[in-house]
Amino acid sequence: MTSNDVIALDGVSKTYKFGKIRVRALEDVTLTIGRGDFIAIAGPSGSGKTTLLNLIGCIDKPDAGRIVIDDVDVTRTPLHRLSTLRLNTLGFIFQTFNLIPVLSAYENVEYPLILQNVSPRQRDARVRRWLDEVGLADQWKQRPDQLSGGQRQRVAIARAMVTEPKLVLADEPTANLDSETATRILDLLAEINSRTGCTFVFSTHDASLIARAQQIVRIKDGHIHDVDAARAA
Amino acid sequence: MKTLLLAIALATEILARVDAARNTMNSFAVDVDLVATTNGKTETAKYRVYGKGSDRSVVEFVAPATEKGKYLLMLRDAMWIYMPTASRPIRISPLQRLMGQASNGDVARTNFAVDYNATNVETDGDAWVLDLTAKDPAIAYARIRLWVDKSTSEPTRADFYVVSGKLIKRATYRDHGERVEIEDLLRTGNKTEMRFSNRAPHDNADKMFTKDALGKW
Amino acid sequence: MLIKLAFRNVLRNGRRSAITLTVIVFGAVGLILFGGYKARTFWGLRESTIRGRIGHLQVYKEGYSKAQSQKPMEYALDDAASIRKQIERDPRVKMTAAQITLMGLVSNGEKSETFIATAVEPPKDRAMNNQKITAGDDLPDNESDAVMIGKGLAESLHVKPGDYLTIMTTTVAGSLNAMDVRVAGIFTIGVKEYDDRAIKMPIAGAQTLLQTKKVEKLLVFLNNTDDTSAVHQTINRNVHGIEIKEWSELAPFYHQVVALYNGIFGFLGIVVFAIVVFSVANTILMSVFERTREIGTLMAIGTTRGRLRTMFVAEGVSIGVIGGVLGLTIGALLAFAINKGNVMLPPPPGYTTGYRLQIMLQPAVLITAFLVSFVTATISSIVPALKASRMKIVDALGHI
Numbered sequence: 001m002t003s004n005d006v007i008a009l010d011g012v013s014k015t016y017k018f019g020k021i022r023v024r025a026l027e028d029v030t031l032t033i034g035r036g037d038f039i040a041i042a043g044p045s046g047s048g049k050t051t052l053l054n055l056i057g058c059i060d061k062p063d064a065g066r067i068v069i070d071d072v073d074v075t076r077t078p079l080h081r082l083s084t085l086r087l088n089t090l091g092f093i094f095q096t097f098n099l100i101p102v103l104s105a106y107e108n109v110e111y112p113l114i115l116q117n118v119s120p121r122q123r124d125a126r127v128r129r130w131l132d133e134v135g136l137a138d139q140w141k142q143r144p145d146q147l148s149g150g151q152r153q154r155v156a157i158a159r160a161m162v163t164e165p166k167l168v169l170a171d172e173p174t175a176n177l178d179s180e181t182a183t184r185i186l187d188l189l190a191e192i193n194s195r196t197g198c199t200f201v202f203s204t205h206d207a208s209l210i211a212r213a214q215q216i217v218r219i220k221d222g223h224i225h226d227v228d229a230a231r232a233a
Numbered sequence: 234m235k236t237l238l239l240a241i242a243l244a245t246e247i248l249a250r251v252d253a254a255r256n257t258m259n260s261f262a263v264d265v266d267l268v269a270t271t272n273g274k275t276e277t278a279k280y281r282v283y284g285k286g287s288d289r290s291v292v293e294f295v296a297p298a299t300e301k302g303k304y305l306l307m308l309r310d311a312m313w314i315y316m317p318t319a320s321r322p323i324r325i326s327p328l329q330r331l332m333g334q335a336s337n338g339d340v341a342r343t344n345f346a347v348d349y350n351a352t353n354v355e356t357d358g359d360a361w362v363l364d365l366t367a368k369d370p371a372i373a374y375a376r377i378r379l380w381v382d383k384s385t386s387e388p389t390r391a392d393f394y395v396v397s398g399k400l401i402k403r404a405t406y407r408d409h410g411e412r413v414e415i416e417d418l419l420r421t422g423n424k425t426e427m428r429f430s431n432r433a434p435h436d437n438a439d440k441m442f443t444k445d446a447l448g449k450w
Numbered sequence: 451m452l453i454k455l456a457f458r459n460v461l462r463n464g465r466r467s468a469i470t471l472t473v474i475v476f477g478a479v480g481l482i483l484f485g486g487y488k489a490r491t492f493w494g495l496r497e498s499t500i501r502g503r504i505g506h507l508q509v510y511k512e513g514y515s516k517a518q519s520q521k522p523m524e525y526a527l528d529d530a531a532s533i534r535k536q537i538e539r540d541p542r543v544k545m546t547a548a549q550i551t552l553m554g555l556v557s558n559g560e561k562s563e564t565f566i567a568t569a570v571e572p573p574k575d576r577a578m579n580n581q582k583i584t585a586g587d588d589l590p591d592n593e594s595d596a597v598m599i600g601k602g603l604a605e606s607l608h609v610k611p612g613d614y615l616t617i618m619t620t621t622v623a624g625s626l627n628a629m630d631v632r633v634a635g636i637f638t639i640g641v642k643e644y645d646d647r648a649i650k651m652p653i654a655g656a657q658t659l660l661q662t663k664k665v666e667k668l669l670v671f672l673n674n675t676d677d678t679s680a681v682h683q684t685i686n687r688n689v690h691g692i693e694i695k696e697w698s699e700l701a702p703f704y705h706q707v708v709a710l711y712n713g714i715f716g717f718l719g720i721v722v723f724a725i726v727v728f729s730v731a732n733t734i735l736m737s738v739f740e741r742t743r744e745i746g747t748l749m750a751i752g753t754t755r756g757r758l759r760t761m762f763v764a765e766g767v768s769i770g771v772i773g774g775v776l777g778l779t780i781g782a783l784l785a786f787a788i789n790k791g792n793v794m795l796p797p798p799p800g801y802t803t804g805y806r807l808q809i810m811l812q813p814a815v816l817i818t819a820f821l822v823s824f825v826t827a828t829i830s831s832i833v834p835a836l837k838a839s840r841m842k843i844v845d846a847l848g849h850i
Contacts, residue, residue: 054844060843083753091751092750098743100748103458111451159751272560330620331554369623370621373624374625375625396661419557420560421559
């Protein structure tokens with residue numbers, strides 16, 4: 001593992017227990033993802049892609065193996081300490097947008113900066129910049145229930161980016177959007193990736209998103225069975 | 234002035250004779266039959282009284298059956314009652330002596346010569362009438378007018394007055410002191426008659442007249 | 451941000467918040483009204499006991515209490531006049547009243563009853579205004595052998611104003627004394643056991659009857675009950691050979707009533723408190739469950755569990771503040787309305803007449819009501835906050 005990799009998984013396994021039934025979600029997964037990559041994790045539902053994303057996102061812990069995020073061995077760190085790592089290093093984008101309903105667009109984007117104790121003036125500058133970047137400068141005062149699906153996801157993207165993370169994780173970011181909006185969101189994500197060098201990892205079964213990915217990690221039944229280094233030529 | 238002094242001297246002498254005639258025995262015992270009339274109703278009682286000197290006596294309640302077993306100790310300044318149902322004798326305050334037969338006890342045991350000074354004497358037919366004033370402010374009746382038979386030197390009647398001058402009780406003595414009738418002048422129709430019998434000398438030990446001995450013999 | 455978030459979340463579900471607030475307001479209003487009623491009752495009982503019967507302070511001769519003497523007036527004040535002069539110099543003192551209590555027999559010529567008499571100075575007794583006169587007049591100022599008889603005693607002796615009775619007792623020395631007295635009036639204080647035995651007579655008459663020039667005690671009345679301890683100390687410094695009791699030591703019934711009411715209202719308070727806690731906790735808990743995914747998101751993007759707990763407790767605090775302020779306002783308004791109105795209550799234990807409902811608004815009661823609302827709401831939010839912070843992020847995010 002070199003510092004060029006932002007993510008490194010080594011022999012990672014995760015099993016879920018549903019009463020008496022044990023489900024192996026991931027089995028002995030080894031994977032590296034480089035800095036600045038734009039990666040799609042593809043697979044059918046139940047393949048373990050959400051679990052993989054959760055483990056990388058440090059919101060769950062593996063039963064075996066090692067995970068290193070941005071040179072930090074997160075398997076050694078207790079879950080409650082990982083919140084700082086998530087705050088500073090990671091960004092999250094959800095299928096269901098997951099904005100805070102009582103806060104405006106501006107305030108939703110501002111929230112992580114407050115957690116980071118950034119000064120008010122700095123906060124304002126960065127929030128405005130990112131709202132601008134996602135094209136929502138005029139909607140800063142609106143609450144999520146006053147925004148369209150696409151607009152909400154833009155706010156979510158701004159929120160994820162405002163902390164200048166090393167890695168952004170997106171679980172089915174376009175699944176709740178119509179195709180036209182989805183395309184525009186994908187363009188935005190690709191553009192941010194190439195401009196900032198932030199690594200993007202998606203889980204998806206959206207073919208057009210998969211097509212845009214630099215690398216595709218195919219996963220099935222808890223195993224990585226294919227990693228396409230480049231788009232199919 | 235001279236007449237007054239003369240009167241006092243005479244009165245005192247008569248009083249002394251009364252005293253001599255009355256209490257011839259130092260240590261004695263006597264039976265008492267009592268009939269009390271209250272608002273037309275009559276009640277009777279029997280006692281046995283043990284006395285020593287002029288200021289100590291114990292009254293043993295003999296009848297009726299409800300009173301039997303009680304004892305009353307009368308000392309100069311205090312009265313105690315012992316009841317078989319209680320573990321120790323109870324002191325009767327001066328106030329409580331206002332009520333019931335205890336007040337008549339005060340009257341019956343009045344020692345004219347010891348407790349009173351004779352301050353005047355008059356004549357009323359066959360009797361001298363002495364004005365007696367209590368020597369001590371603690372004595373129950375502040376003033377007494379005592380009728381004394383000139384020939385026998387025995388008291389025939391005594392009027393008892395309280396400090397304010399109000400006449401409260403009247404005692405009438407008959408049969409040479411063997412019968413005494415006490416009238417309550419505040420409550421008309423209330424009177425008590427006591428008959429004394431079998432008065433005889435009786436050797437009473439000193440310690441009999443203590444509150445701790447009450448009820449134990 | 452925390453406050454903003456807390457208040458907005460409270461207002462989020464208007465109907466549910468309204469219900470929660472109603473419960474809190476109910477609790478606060480209850481505390482204010484019951485507390486105010488209790489305060490008024492205590493105050494009323496205290497003042498009527500003091501001004502009508504025992505005075506703020508009572509002065510006796512030194513040794514009086516310890517002696518518990520059977521002999522009347524064994525420990526009595528010999529120089530009451532000069533002691534009174536000294537005490538009355540204090541501007542905080544309203545007046546002093548000399549008293550003697552005595553017992554004896556009273557007879558109408560056919561029947562006797564025992565009596566307990568309070569011998570008083572007629573003008574001072576009128577100022578105390580403790581009894582209701584049912585026939586005849588108050589004690590005249592200058593007749594030392596006119597008396598007032600309690601209703602029950604008058605009935606038992608078949609007397610009416612103008613009739614004569616004889617009272618008998620023993621003098622301080624121990625000898626018997628009796629006095630004819632004229633019935634000036636018949637009175638009642640509303641307590642049967644008292645009315646069956648009571649006589650009020652002029653202190654001069656009692657002194658003649660008892661053959662003394664002394665008085666048993668001096669009652670000291672102040673302008674302000676709060677001055678009691680201070681005046682007590684002042685008198686102690688300036689007058690010697692006496693002992694002093696404060697009203698509090700002489701009012702066992704008052705203390706019993708206080709204890710009884712405090713017990714009852716304390717119990718009620720606990721019940722109300724429990725209801726409010728459960729109600730508010732339930733509401734916030736429902737809110738927590740509804741926001742499961744939101745909680746998961748917040749934790750995923752870096753909110754610590756501690757911060758999350760604080761967020762929910764802040765919501766509890768917000769409800770508490772809003773509820774407390776509302777409760778205070780409504781409670782105060784209701785109290786005003788009741789005080790202006792004319793709600794009649796039945797007679798309290800031992801008394802024979804009813805009285806008008808009044809609520810005493812004391813700052814202490816209002817502050818307590820607010821604090822209790824506030825604290826209750828905050829406490830109620832603790833368990834929900836803990837539940838929220840203990841959620842597993844993955845499960846929370848997957849929640850519908």
